[in-house]
Amino acid sequence: MWSWSAALALVCGNAVIWKPSEKTPLTALAVNQILNEALKEFGDAPAGLTALINGGRNVGAKLVADPRASIVSATGSTEMGRTVGVEVAKRFGRSLP
Numbered sequence: 001m002w003s004w005s006a007a008l009a010l011v012c013g014n015a016v017i018w019k020p021s022e023k024t025p026l027t028a029l030a031v032n033q034i035l036n037e038a039l040k041e042f043g044d045a046p047a048g049l050t051a052l053i054n055g056g057r058n059v060g061a062k063l064v065a066d067p068r069a070s071i072v073s074a075t076g077s078t079e080m081g082r083t084v085g086v087e088v089a090k091r092f093g094r095s096l097p
Helices: 002-011 025-042 057-065 078-090
Strands: 016-018 050-052 071-073 094-096
Touching (some): 002 016
Parallel strands (some): 016 050, 071 094
16 A cells, blocks of 8 residues: 555655554565665655654654644554544645545
């Protein structure tokens, strides 16, 4: 699911911050490394175009609450989606299910 949102963001010229599930940090690190290698090999991507942050709910909550994250795309449980949607709406941000 991450790749759909990331691809759309990158094509539109936006930076991407990825906070994967705390259950899959090694997979996220590997995918992020592959993406960074592809960006170096096939384009003139600026440094810092993508970022990966690992952690639990507290890290995700900080990202969701930060107004610099103008659009938040979240994949997970229904409960998590409801929480993210409400928190992003409180700061007039946009969320994608």
